[in-house]
Amino acid sequence: MLDYAPRDDAQHADNGLLTLIETIEALSATRTISEVADVVRKAARRISGADGVAFVLRDNNQCWYFDEDAIGPLWKGKRFPLTACISGWAMLNRQTVVIPDIYLDDRIPHDAYRPTFVKSLVMTPVRMEDPVAAIGAYWAQEHTPSPETVQKLQVIARATASALESGRLHDSLVDARHHGTFLLQELDHRVKNTLAIVQSISRQTLRAASSPEAFAETFENRILALSKAHELLTRRAWGRAQLEEILDKALAPFSANLSDRFDIIGPALTFSAETSVSVHMTLHELAVNAAKHGALSTADGRIVIRWSVEETASPPMLTLTWREVGGPPIVGTPERKGFGSQMITRGLARDLGGKATLDFTPDGVIYTLRAPLSQRMSLAA
Amino acid sequence: MKSKVMIVEDEALVAMMVEDMLDDLGCEVAGSFGAVGDALAWLGGEDPQPDGAVLDVNIGGEMVFPVAEQLRERGVPFVFATGYGDLPRKGFESIEVLAKPINVGQLRVAVNKFRPD
Numbered sequence: 001m002l003d004y005a006p007r008d009d010a011q012h013a014d015n016g017l018l019t020l021i022e023t024i025e026a027l028s029a030t031r032t033i034s035e036v037a038d039v040v041r042k043a044a045r046r047i048s049g050a051d052g053v054a055f056v057l058r059d060n061n062q063c064w065y066f067d068e069d070a071i072g073p074l075w076k077g078k079r080f081p082l083t084a085c086i087s088g089w090a091m092l093n094r095q096t097v098v099i100p101d102i103y104l105d106d107r108i109p110h111d112a113y114r115p116t117f118v119k120s121l122v123m124t125p126v127r128m129e130d131p132v133a134a135i136g137a138y139w140a141q142e143h144t145p146s147p148e149t150v151q152k153l154q155v156i157a158r159a160t161a162s163a164l165e166s167g168r169l170h171d172s173l174v175d176a177r178h179h180g181t182f183l184l185q186e187l188d189h190r191v192k193n194t195l196a197i198v199q200s201i202s203r204q205t206l207r208a209a210s211s212p213e214a215f216a217e218t219f220e221n222r223i224l225a226l227s228k229a230h231e232l233l234t235r236r237a238w239g240r241a242q243l244e245e246i247l248d249k250a251l252a253p254f255s256a257n258l259s260d261r262f263d264i265i266g267p268a269l270t271f272s273a274e275t276s277v278s279v280h281m282t283l284h285e286l287a288v289n290a291a292k293h294g295a296l297s298t299a300d301g302r303i304v305i306r307w308s309v310e311e312t313a314s315p316p317m318l319t320l321t322w323r324e325v326g327g328p329p330i331v332g333t334p335e336r337k338g339f340g341s342q343m344i345t346r347g348l349a350r351d352l353g354g355k356a357t358l359d360f361t362p363d364g365v366i367y368t369l370r371a372p373l374s375q376r377m378s379l380a381a
Numbered sequence: 382m383k384s385k386v387m388i389v390e391d392e393a394l395v396a397m398m399v400e401d402m403l404d405d406l407g408c409e410v411a412g413s414f415g416a417v418g419d420a421l422a423w424l425g426g427e428d429p430q431p432d433g434a435v436l437d438v439n440i441g442g443e444m445v446f447p448v449a450e451q452l453r454e455r456g457v458p459f460v461f462a463t464g465y466g467d468l469p470r471k472g473f474e475s476i477e478v479l480a481k482p483i484n485v486g487q488l489r490v491a492v493n494k495f496r497p498d
Binding site (some may be wrong): 281 | 391392393394395396398399401402415416419430441442464465480481482483
């Protein structure tokens with residue numbers, strides 16, 4: 001319980017508890033540092049009966065005399081090293097300091113005070129455990145404020161600490177809201193881009209479809225593949241995806257146990273988010289073809305997937321092959337110009353600035369991709 | 382005579398569709414590029430210049446504007462196609478923007494302005 005009975009400061013000070021409560025309420029309604037400073041400088045002066053009050057912010061290694069309310073100019077707008085002023089001393093030592101005669105105290109930089117009216121002061125840090133500011137009260141005469149006055153300044157300092165804290169909270173909420181708007185815009189872009197991909201798939205699937213049923217089946221499978229590709233992107237926060245992961249996802253629908261059907265060997269390779277989708281869709285189309293006509297259409301056909309990077313080339317070159325073995329014999333080259341074969345021979349290669357070929361050998365299909373490493377495709381670190 | 386149209390689009394699947402649409406609209410794809418550098422190299426090369434161009438704006442994180450500037454210098458008409466609602470395009474405010482997904486009717490109107498020499 002605070003003793004607010006008037007004592008030595010009685011003639012100047014409004015010592016009412018009410019004033020203190022009003023101050024705390026006013027501080028809790030502040031939103032910015034300037035508003036906090038405005039409340040503090042007026043209230044601290046009224047409550048202490050001082051001839052001047054300064055509100056000082058800590059800015060890294062400096063004291064920043066942010067605002068003041070006094071009978072004569074103090075140091076508003078100026079900055080001093082923490083070690084060269086008494087507000088810095090109070091913040092560094094985490095204690096309130098009372099100096100009845102500043103010219104008898106060698107912690108005070110006397111030269112800085114000579115142009116001012118100040119003869120005595122109280123300085124109290126804001127947020128005692130880790131000070132972020134300080135409140136100074138100054139008198140023109142030699143003066144020892146009562147313990148109650150000092151205590152009230154400390155109460156204001158505590159209320160100021162929470163006001164600054166909630167101001168910071170408010171700022172971070174505003175930041176978060178801006179960030180949220182940014183995320184929504186980015187989401188809008190990605191959704192539209194994905195819809196454009198769906199539009200592309202539907203259009204080109206329709207073109208090659210022999211019947212509505214055939215369209216529905218192929219289209220749905222492609223949309224499912226696209227959806228799986230996105231799952232991977234989401235899991236990676238739209239970052240890079242590993243080729244091994246993409247293979248796992250894209251080929252899972254074709255073999256319960258991947259190693260039953262696929263031999264996969266190659267160094268760790270990663271793709272940018274957008275290119276990952278192309279990789280996934282290309283693998284999907286290759287696997288669909290294999291399931292219909294190639295190695296996955298027989299009981300013991302296999303697919304050998306190998307890739308390597310020629311690191312001495314400039315830029316380093318990737319060679320990836322998809323070789324089907326044990327499938328039915330292939331006679332001639334089927335005529336293909338649908339979405340699948342477009343995706344296989346052009347899509348990914350175009351993304352990567354490389355070349356892809358699809359060869360129908362008597363033993364089975366061989367897909368070969370050669371492309372330079374780039375931001376879109378790189379060896380994992 | 383068919384209009385020869387250039388495409389700059391980083392997403393292969395979307396590029397394939399634009400190519401397909403242009404084909405439907407009776408145009409010839411003069412060149413289709415997934416990177417700004419490739420598009421610039423082609424424009425600076427020996428091939429005859431296109432009659433028009435469809436440009437995505439953000440090409441794998443790179444802005445397509447250098448390509449747009451080259452086209453403007455040569456007097457080649459072009460349109461942007463983008464999924465970004467309102468991307469800043471300083472200096473190109475008057476250029477038509479096709480939204481993605483692409484409305485083929487809008488694309489038709491745009492390419493009808495690309496007249497071969």
